[in-house]
Amino acid sequence: MRAIYLIxxxxxxxxxxxxxxxxxxxxxxxxxxxxxxxxxxxxSAQPVRHYVIIDxxxxxxxxxxxxxxxxxxxxxxRAALEAAAQVSADAEARERALAAFDADPVGLxxxxxxxxxxxxxxxxxxxxxxxGLLVRVDAPARTIDALRPYLVGDQPVSTPSGERSLxxxxxLTREAGSDLPLITYYSxxxxxxxxxxxxxxxxxxxxxxxxxxxxxxxxxxxxALSSLEPEMRNLNPETVDDTEVGxxxxxxxxxxxxxxxxxxxxxxxxxxxxxxxxxEEKGGKIIELLLxxxxxxxxxxxxxxxxxxxxxxxxxxxxxxxxxxxxxxxxFLQDVDPEIAGFLGEAIQPGLFLxxxxxxxxxxxxxxxxxxxxxxxxETLHDAQTLMSPLxxxxxxxxxxxxxxxxxxxxxxxxxVSWVPLWTPFVMIARLPSQxxxxxxxxxxxxxxxxxxxxxxxAAAVFQQGALGHAxxxxxxxxxxxxxxxxxxx
Amino acid sequence: xxxxxxxxxxxxxxxxxxxAVRQVSFSVPSxxxxxxxxxxxxxxxxxxxxxxxxxxxxxxxxxxxxxxxxQRTLDRVxxxxxxxxxxxxxxxxxxxxxxxxxxxxxxxxxxRRALTSLERFGLAASAGKKIKELSKGMAQKVQIIxxxxxxxxxxxxxxxxxxxxxxxxxMLEDVILEQAKAGRTILFSTHVMxxxxxxxxxxxxxxxxxxxxxxxxxxxxxxxxxxxTIGVDSHDDxxxxxxxxxxVTRLEPDxxxxxxxxxxxxxxxxxxHVLRACVEAGVRLxxxxxVRPHLHDAFVRLVSASETAQPAxxx
Numbered sequence: 148m149r150a151i152y153l154i155x156x157x158x159x160x161x162x163x164x165x166x167x168x169x170x171x172x173x174x175x176x177x178x179x180x181x182x183x184x185x186x187x188x189x190x191s192a193q194p195v196r197h198y199v200i201i202d203x204x205x206x207x208x209x210x211x212x213x214x215x216x217x218x219x220x221x222x223x224x225r226a227a228l229e230a231a232a233q234v235s236a237d238a239e240a241r242e243r244a245l246a247a248f249d250a251d252p253v254g255l256x257x258x259x260x261x262x263x264x265x266x267x268x269x270x271x272x273x274x275x276x277x278x279g280l281l282v283r284v285d286a287p288a289r290t291i292d293a294l295r296p297y298l299v300g301d302q303p304v305s306t307p308s309g310e311r312s313l314x315x316x317x318x319l320t321r322e323a324g325s326d327l328p329l330i331t332y333y334s335x336x337x338x339x340x341x342x343x344x345x346x347x348x349x350x351x352x353x354x355x356x357x358x359x360x361x362x363x364x365x366x367x368x369x370x371a372l373s374s375l376e377p378e379m380r381n382l383n384p385e386t387v388d389d390t391e392v393g394x395x396x397x398x399x400x401x402x403x404x405x406x407x408x409x410x411x412x413x414x415x416x417x418x419x420x421x422x423x424x425x426x427e428e429k430g431g432k433i434i435e436l437l438l439x440x441x442x443x444x445x446x447x448x449x450x451x452x453x454x455x456x457x458x459x460x461x462x463x464x465x466x467x468x469x470x471x472x473x474x475x476x477x478x479f480l481q482d483v484d485p486e487i488a489g490f491l492g493e494a495i496q497p498g499l500f501l502x503x504x505x506x507x508x509x510x511x512x513x514x515x516x517x518x519x520x521x522x523x524x525x526e527t528l529h530d531a532q533t534l535m536s537p538l539x540x541x542x543x544x545x546x547x548x549x550x551x552x553x554x555x556x557x558x559x560x561x562x563x564v565s566w567v568p569l570w571t572p573f574v575m576i577a578r579l580p581s582q583x584x585x586x587x588x589x590x591x592x593x594x595x596x597x598x599x600x601x602x603x604x605x606a607a608a609v610f611q612q613g614a615l616g617h618a619x620x621x622x623x624x625x626x627x628x629x630x631x632x633x634x635x636x637x
Numbered sequence: 638x639x640x641x642x643x644x645x646x647x648x649x650x651x652x653x654x655x656x657a658v659r660q661v662s663f664s665v666p667s668x669x670x671x672x673x674x675x676x677x678x679x680x681x682x683x684x685x686x687x688x689x690x691x692x693x694x695x696x697x698x699x700x701x702x703x704x705x706x707x708q709r710t711l712d713r714v715x716x717x718x719x720x721x722x723x724x725x726x727x728x729x730x731x732x733x734x735x736x737x738x739x740x741x742x743x744x745x746x747x748x749r750r751a752l753t754s755l756e757r758f759g760l761a762a763s764a765g766k767k768i769k770e771l772s773k774g775m776a777q778k779v780q781i782i783x784x785x786x787x788x789x790x791x792x793x794x795x796x797x798x799x800x801x802x803x804x805x806x807x808m809l810e811d812v813i814l815e816q817a818k819a820g821r822t823i824l825f826s827t828h829v830m831x832x833x834x835x836x837x838x839x840x841x842x843x844x845x846x847x848x849x850x851x852x853x854x855x856x857x858x859x860x861x862x863x864x865x866t867i868g869v870d871s872h873d874d875x876x877x878x879x880x881x882x883x884x885v886t887r888l889e890p891d892x893x894x895x896x897x898x899x900x901x902x903x904x905x906x907x908x909x910h911v912l913r914a915c916v917e918a919g920v921r922l923x924x925x926x927x928v929r930p931h932l933h934d935a936f937v938r939l940v941s942a943s944e945t946a947q948p949a950x951x952x
Contacts, residue, residue: 150708153739160725432722436780437718438691440739442708611692 150441151449158424158453163460172461193455196314197306198342199286201293203320212317213283214253215349220281221255227274228261267386280497281342283443284313291316291333299332315342319350327354379535385503399496399580400556404549407577411546414510414572418518425522426531434523434614442613447603451515455633458511465499496580503576510572513599514542516606518576521611545570549577557581565591568598639667640703642791642822647697648687650680657683658699659846663792665824670817672833672854673826675843676940681826682719685795686842689716701791712741715789718828719796721780725769729755729779732768733786747786754782758808774805781809785816792816794825798832809847810836834932842939849943854932861938862901863931865908867915868897868923878918882906895923 162168202209232241248261258271267274284306288294294316296302303310315334320331328350332343353375359369381391428434437446456461507510508549517538525531555561556578565574571591575583644667650658660679665671675681686692688699690706701710722733730751737747740860755764758778768776785792794813798806806829813836817823827833833840833854840857844848850857862883868891869875875898876885883906888897900911908927915922 150739153735157724157735161724425701432718432720433724435686435691435718435720436716436722436736436783439689439714439718440711440736445708 148447154449155453158450158455162457172464193280195280195282197282197284197311198315200317201286201289208319208328212349216281216345224275232265262434282427317346323341403580404577407549407573410507411573414514415448417454418514421454421523422518422531423517425519426525426528444607447607447610502579506572506576509599513602517600523610545573568595571595641665642667643688648694649696650668650683655872656846661848663841663851668820669831669838670823670836672837672840673824674840680846681842681843713790715784715792717784717794717797718809723780728765728767730764733783736783737786743789750786776837791822797825798829830933844940844943850939858930861934863909863929865900866926868896870923871921873920882911
């Protein structure tokens with residue numbers, strides 16, 4: 148026990164007592180914050196896109212499209228203003244601000260007054276972000292051949308903010324014999340579809356309204372018909388009261404898959420740590436001295452426990468930050484969006500976390516022991532990478548399965564791969580919220596534990612041979628190539 | 638009778654069909670300094686690894702203090718392996734204290750001993766320096782300290798002098814003698830015969846995986862014929878006169894033109910007998926030089942003899 152403790156302690160301190168460890172510890176929450184902010188940053192950094200509409204139908208469809216786009220922009224801005232008001236103001240101020248915004252029922256002229264009431268002067272750009280990016284300009288030409296130089300960036304168009312490149316041109320025509328307009332959309336940007344989508348939506352709604360009006364319906368009836376929607380109640384028979392299934396009910400499933408992916412990432416990086424440290428130890432000729440001092444099993448277990456302690460430190464810190472973040476965000480969003488708050492509340496699943504911890508431990512010991520055994524056969528990291536490739540493929544497979552199985556976690560294929568012991572930790576943790584049968588949990592766990600024992604035993608044997616150079620990467624290659632062994636022994 | 642520190646019996650190890658060690662048996666008596674000698678590839682390191690339980694023998698057994706190698710018996714052993722290295726990112730003090738603790742020394746005592754030893758070895762100023770900041774010789778000293786920091790009963794040193802400059806070699810020689818004086822048993826392998834001859838009470842000689850000699854240094858030296866070189870300034874028939882004492886060979890005359898003869902004495906013949914025979918026969922001697930044999934000669938002779946007896950095999 149003394150040797151195991153000392154080896155584990157040395158291994159632990161060799162990571163924890165470095166700047167790199169604390170930097171990586173801090174960097175993950177930091178990157179998560181940046182990652183969470185990236186969509187908003189990308190959205191706010193979107194350039195203003197200028198477009199032209201050539202309406203050859205001469206039926207005012209261009210005006211319909213422009214009005215629809217501006218209406219959508221107003222709705223988005225109003226939703227953003229409402230969310231900001233929920234967070235920063237009381238109910239009375241909230242109502243006054245929205246009333247001020249609605250003073251201009253079609254545009255954004257009321258925004259500044261609304262923001263002043265909320266004490267958020269100067270935040271108009273932020274509130275408008277993502278909503279005012281499509282600006283119609285006068286068409287410099289009427290044919291696609293004449294517009295082409297503007298669309299490919301050879302010539303600029305005049306816009307309210309100066310000369311800019313033209314993002315898209317929309318041609319509206321009507322084919323002979325058809326009442327419906329034909330939209331022809333030109334843009335060199337084939338990935339950004341917000342304008343084409345807005346144009347299609349605007350004209351779809353318009354032609355439907357026109358058709359209904361032609362059948363004698365008045366606008367109020369048309370609006371009532373358009374808003375017709377069946378009511379749906381989504382219930383879970385396991386729930387005693389008739390509470391509908393909501394976002395919060397998905398939380399355990401999503402959290403489980405996230406945990407499985409985290410488990411995979413953690414095991415992979417931690418096992419890599421073990422491999423690197425062992426290859427360095429071998430390169431530094433420390434192994435023989437250690438083996439003359441402690442038993443090979445103590446060395447193996449000590450190293451595994453030391454690095455496991457490193458990962459638990461990471462988990463503890465990240466878990467603390469994550470749980471605090473979820474609790475704070477949950478209470479903060481309680482007023483703003485109770486559904487998201489409920490989701491965050493349900494995301495904290497102590498039982499699932501405990502199971503994840505157990506699966507992590509077994510998975511880590513299995514992969515860690517294999518990585519250590521393979522590491523003992525390698526003199527350099529280059530050797531190690533060669534031997535690791537097949538194992539990395541084995542590790543990659545459950546990740547792929549998880550990605551594909553997210554929508555049908557209880558499919559037969561997923562049930563079958565749960566029984567592959569090297570994949571059990573990842574697949575089973577993802578399956579736990581769907582409550583697989585107890586015999587399946589027990590059976591897969593037993594197979595996994597038996598495999599763990601086998602792996603530990605085999606790893607110790609390989610480690611003993613490899614650590615002192617009695618076997619190496621070439622030995623493994625020879626096993627597969629069936630070449631004659633070569634010895635190099637004192 | 639005192640229990641030997643190490644007793645190996647019939648140790649055999651084969652690697653992928655190549656016999657690295659064959660049926661090796663010897664004992665290291667308590668309190669002795671035993672040299673473990675042999676050319677490269679003789680199987681010394683493999684034998685030591687088996688003795689320490691680092692690798693399992695295919696046949697035979699090794700007993701430390703009369704018991705198979707266990708954590709308890711290994712705690713009484715200090716080992717300096719041939720392939721040296723310590724944790725480069727740890728300080729000298731930390732490395733020594735770690736190995737002391739691994740051998741069962743309490744934490745505070747381990748630190749105290751580490752500092753005291755570093756001071757004794759002239760490394761007090763480097764106690765807080767990381768190993769990677771030390772010179773190769775200094776790092777090697779740290780490892781030597783780490784091997785003996787727990788005051789083991791039995792010290793095994795595999796090629797301890799390699800890589801050390803003459804000053805540090807002399808220092809290590811002193812350390813070995815000092816440890817022996819303190820009653821510790823020492824087994825060390827080396828290629829430096831002069832050191833083995835100076836330090837060892839007994840030697841075990843290996844060649845091609847087999848033990849070819851095991852005994853006291855004097856016994857090893859006795860396998861080499863003692864030589865006597867004489868210069869003769871008369872016309873006596875030296876070959877006829879001295880052939881009863883051993884093999885007589887005529888060498889090149891010396892600078893003054895005197896004839897030079899060398900007599901390889903038969904075992905048990907005293908050089909004084911040669912001198913007396915020359916004086917009685919009235920031979921005019923210009924020089925008389927009995928040459929003491931060295932362990933190096935014994936080593937070469939024993940290894941050559943083993944190669945003649947056992948033709949090359951294996952790799």
